Amino acid sequence: MSITRRHMLLLLPAAAIAWRHVLAGTPEASPNYRMSEHWWSMLIDLPKCIGCGNCVRACQTENEVPDEYFRTWVERYHVTDYDIENPHVDSPDGGKMGFPQTKEEGGKNFFVPKLCNHCADSPCTQVCPVGATFISPDGVVLIDKKYCLGCRYCVQACPYGCRFINPSTMTAEKCTLCLHRITKGLTTACCEVCPTGARQLADLKNPKDPIHEFLKTHSVQVLKPYMATHAKVFYNGLDGSVR
Amino acid sequence: MNAFKDAGHLFRLAAVFVVGVLAFVGMRALLVPKSFGQYGHYRGAALAEIAARPVNFAGHQACEDCHADVLEKKKSGRHAHVNCEACHGALAKHVEDPGSVQPAKLDTAVLCVRCHEANTAKPKGFPQVASADHSTGLPCDTCHQPHSPAIDTGETTKKTTGRAK
Numbered sequence: 001m002s003i004t005r006r007h008m009l010l011l012l013p014a015a016a017i018a019w020r021h022v023l024a025g026t027p028e029a030s031p032n033y034r035m036s037e038h039w040w041s042m043l044i045d046l047p048k049c050i051g052c053g054n055c056v057r058a059c060q061t062e063n064e065v066p067d068e069y070f071r072t073w074v075e076r077y078h079v080t081d082y083d084i085e086n087p088h089v090d091s092p093d094g095g096k097m098g099f100p101q102t103k104e105e106g107g108k109n110f111f112v113p114k115l116c117n118h119c120a121d122s123p124c125t126q127v128c129p130v131g132a133t134f135i136s137p138d139g140v141v142l143i144d145k146k147y148c149l150g151c152r153y154c155v156q157a158c159p160y161g162c163r164f165i166n167p168s169t170m171t172a173e174k175c176t177l178c179l180h181r182i183t184k185g186l187t188t189a190c191c192e193v194c195p196t197g198a199r200q201l202a203d204l205k206n207p208k209d210p211i212h213e214f215l216k217t218h219s220v221q222v223l224k225p226y227m228a229t230h231a232k233v234f235y236n237g238l239d240g241s242v243r
Numbered sequence: 244m245n246a247f248k249d250a251g252h253l254f255r256l257a258a259v260f261v262v263g264v265l266a267f268v269g270m271r272a273l274l275v276p277k278s279f280g281q282y283g284h285y286r287g288a289a290l291a292e293i294a295a296r297p298v299n300f301a302g303h304q305a306c307e308d309c310h311a312d313v314l315e316k317k318k319s320g321r322h323a324h325v326n327c328e329a330c331h332g333a334l335a336k337h338v339e340d341p342g343s344v345q346p347a348k349l350d351t352a353v354l355c356v357r358c359h360e361a362n363t364a365k366p367k368g369f370p371q372v373a374s375a376d377h378s379t380g381l382p383c384d385t386c387h388q389p390h391s392p393a394i395d396t397g398e399t400t401k402k403t404t405g406r407a408k
Contacts, residue, residue: 001361001363003357016273018278020273021274021275033294035290041367047366049360049366050366050369051364051365052357052358053357054329054357058300058328058333059298061299061333062298062299062300062333076272076364078364081311083279092369097365098357098360099362101361101362102362102363102364109362109363111362111364131279131284131285131286132285132286133285134282134284134289135283135285136282136290142289142290142293144286144289144292145289146286146291146292147285147286153404176293178296179293179294179296180293180295180296180297180298181292181298181300181302181401182378183294184298186298186302189299189300189333192300192302192326192328192329193300193326193328193329194302194329195322195324195325195329195358196324196369197324200329200357203356208285
């Protein structure tokens with residue numbers, strides 16, 4: 001069968017409509033979830049962190065993060081006496097398998113879990129030239145894999161080092177705050193497996209969330225507040241040496 | 244009228260310009276995804292695509308729906324607030340099909356030391372042991388029940404982590 005001009009004229013609009021549906025993507029997965037009712041953040045209660053690495057392993061399982069790359073990781077700080085300007089920091093394999101015994105005697109030793117701070121004014125989303133990364137209406141900084149060019153601007157822009165280029169897709173990747181879980185009413189994978197409750201997902205728009213009481217009664221801090229990123233990962237008991 | 248006498252090239256230029264603008268608008272309508280700009284300068288449909296990812300960790304609520312007996316045992320112990328999948332691993336597949344997907348048997352020699360091996364960076368109040376000195380090579384669950392780890396003389400011989408045949 002040969003395609004006549006009449007057939008071609010009929011086919012073209014049909015193909016255009018089909019293409020628009022392809023570009024529009026998959027429909028809403030969680031119909032009961034309303035983005036406008038949430039403003040997600042996380043609370044990290046540092047005095048509770050035992051550096052077990054459960055969060056790092058769970059994140060890799062849940063999100064298929066490639067080996068030797070991390071969407072969340074745990075750092076160990078060693079600060080001698082008053083020298084908080086020069087802490088010694090290590091994070092063997094992101095703390096995935098825990099930490100060997102601290103060698104240095106004396107000083108201060110503690111763990112600091114890190115992840116994307118889901119900044120309300122995030123530098124990474126501002127530098128994206130194609131609109132592939134954005135802050136969702138519920139306060140999660142996300143990457144549209146189909147739009148990302150892999151130009152690495154955002155990797156350089158993040159003051160917290162929370163982004164990387166996935167070696168197999170060559171697109172930027174980062175913590176999604178387990179959007180696929182929190183939209184289904186679950187907590188993030190890292191919070192689910194944290195044995196001491198050092199990590200807690202919090203919804204700042206929910207007046208019943210225990211975060212509000214915690215923020216009122218504790219001295220919390222965000223990382224690099226001088227960057228004016230309005231980070232939403234709150235650290236309780238953060239030492240001045242933490243970068 | 245003299246002003247337009249030799250203006251033919253201007254009209255041709257204008258025609259090219261109009262065609263260019265129409266081509267741009269047409270291509271843009273065709274190529275820019277429908278949901279672009281729905282919430283901001285990005286593809287709104289990306290949100291649903293990211294949220295459509297399957298879940299691997301089922302969440303403790305799913306565990307507790309079936310394993311009320313373990314929940315009861317845990318409730319009084321020090322591990323009351325440790326969620327099931329913190330030790331047992333991601334088990335959403337087991338929740339979907341409890342018959343054919345079984346949780347892996349756990350090795351207390353690996354599992355317990357992840358949290359409880361002594362380290363100066365751990366909080367002082369957290370129970371820690373130097374495992375080599377503490378147990379002289381015995382598995383942890385010889386004395387401690389992982390679901391309620393305080394040593395209770397009546398319970399010490401029954402293992403919970405080994406699957407009873």
